[in-house]
Amino acid sequence: MIQRFANPKRFDAIARRVAPVMAVAAAACLAWGVWLALFDSPPDFRQGDTVRIMYVHVPAAWMASAVYVLIAVASAVSLIFRHPLADVAARAAAPFGLAFTFLALVTGSLWGKPMWGTWWVWDARLTSVLVLFFLYAGYIAVWQAMEDTQKAARAAAILALAGSVNIPIIRFSVDWWNSLHQPASVFRAEGPTIDSSMLWPLGVMALAYTFLFAALWLYAIRTEIAARRARTLAMMVASRDEAADGTGEARHA
Amino acid sequence: MAQGRRVMPDPGNFFDMGGYAAFVWPAYGVSLVVLCALVAGTLIRRRRVLRQLAALERAAGNSPENQ
Numbered sequence: 001m002i003q004r005f006a007n008p009k010r011f012d013a014i015a016r017r018v019a020p021v022m023a024v025a026a027a028a029c030l031a032w033g034v035w036l037a038l039f040d041s042p043p044d045f046r047q048g049d050t051v052r053i054m055y056v057h058v059p060a061a062w063m064a065s066a067v068y069v070l071i072a073v074a075s076a077v078s079l080i081f082r083h084p085l086a087d088v089a090a091r092a093a094a095p096f097g098l099a100f101t102f103l104a105l106v107t108g109s110l111w112g113k114p115m116w117g118t119w120w121v122w123d124a125r126l127t128s129v130l131v132l133f134f135l136y137a138g139y140i141a142v143w144q145a146m147e148d149t150q151k152a153a154r155a156a157a158i159l160a161l162a163g164s165v166n167i168p169i170i171r172f173s174v175d176w177w178n179s180l181h182q183p184a185s186v187f188r189a190e191g192p193t194i195d196s197s198m199l200w201p202l203g204v205m206a207l208a209y210t211f212l213f214a215a216l217w218l219y220a221i222r223t224e225i226a227a228r229r230a231r232t233l234a235m236m237v238a239s240r241d242e243a244a245d246g247t248g249e250a251r252h253a
Numbered sequence: 254m255a256q257g258r259r260v261m262p263d264p265g266n267f268f269d270m271g272g273y274a275a276f277v278w279p280a281y282g283v284s285l286v287v288l289c290a291l292v293a294g295t296l297i298r299r300r301r302v303l304r305q306l307a308a309l310e311r312a313a314g315n316s317p318e319n320q
Contacts, residue, residue: 038267038281049271056284095294099287107280114276212288216295223299226306233309 008085008225015218022215029208036201044198053111055201058186059209060103064132065167067097067213071139072164075157085221087153088228090160091143092220096213098136104129116180124173125181128166135163149228 037055044051071090078086108126109119120126139156146152174183185193192199270277 034281043271048273049277050273052270052277053280056280060284096291099291103284103287106283110276110280110283114273212291216291219295219299223295223302226299227302230302230306230309233306233313237309237312 008088011085012222012225015222019215019218019222022211022218026208026211026215029204029211033201033205033208036204041197041201047115050111050114051198053107054198055205057104057107057111058202059206060100060107061129062206063209063213064097064101064104064129065170066210067093067100068132068135068160068164068167071097071160072167075160078153079157079161087157088224089217089221090157091153092224093217094136094140094143095220096216098133098140100209100213101129101133101136105133112180118180121180123179123181124177125170125179128170128173131166132163132170135159135166139163149231 033055037052041052041055043049071093074086074090074093077083078090105126108129112121113119139159142156142159143152146155171184173179174181186199186202194202268274
């Protein structure tokens with residue numbers, strides 16, 4: 001038992017120091033990024049001021065996929081090495097992934113309406129991101145539906161790994177199929193196609209989202225470790241009380 | 254792509270967002286609300302779990318075998 005909680009305890013000590021640093025970095029980048037996005041960047045020559053939606057849409061969409069990759073990797077580690085921190089980390093990340101995916105869909109819709117003339121279209125990019133949203137929701141539901149932590153961890157990990165085929169589909173959907181959605185314009189082999197006056201606010205906002213997620217994730221992992229400790233203690237106290245007042249037999253009968 | 258840097262737009266144009274205010278501001282608004290909800294949710298859950306854990310530790314500490 002001590003061996004089992006040794007790693008999470010050490011993690012707790014490290015996370016306690018790192019999380020506030022991440023939070024401060026997130027706040028600083030967010031302030032700087034919003035300044036650049038709203039005040040210190042030009043409107044696009046074709047899209048006008050709607051291009052400013054990019055600075056909240058693209059970081060959310062990147063995080064939506066990145067968080068899923070983290071969950072998938074942690075799930076693989078959990079299944080293969082049975083490391084107790086892995087499924088705690090995966091579970092703690094899921095609500096953030098769900099929220100980022102929601103933001104990507106909503107801000108994308110708000111950008112699509114003025115630029116494409118429609119809130120939504122069932123094309124490959126939009127549909128695969130909607131699938132990602134439901135994968136997150138399903139993953140969270142599996143954790144909540146199953147009482148036994150070990151079994152829930154296993155089922156959730158298998159779901160996360162099966163769903164990871166969706167990630168390359170999201171990434172390459174704009175190349176493989178005709179789409180209203182524009183192709184990648186930042187992470188390209190030939191370099192970004194965006195002007196640096198727009199790349200800066202985008203980069204700073206992406207950093208802000210990353211730091212914010214990192215800080216919240218660390219807090220959430222520590223909370224999850226504490227929650228599991230509480231669960232173990234609750235079971236200990238319950239079984240002890242049963243043994244002490246002699247009602248154990250009656251309750252089990 | 255850029256039209257040249259616009260450092261400080263005058264307030265009228267700024268809130269108008271070149272006629273796209275109805276799309277740009279909701280996008281920033283929903284982002285702000287969701288990010289704030291994530292921060293609040295994380296802190297509230299942490300506080301609740303730590304309170305539960307402290308109560309259980311007290312209960313476990315008062316166990317008959319410890320007395």
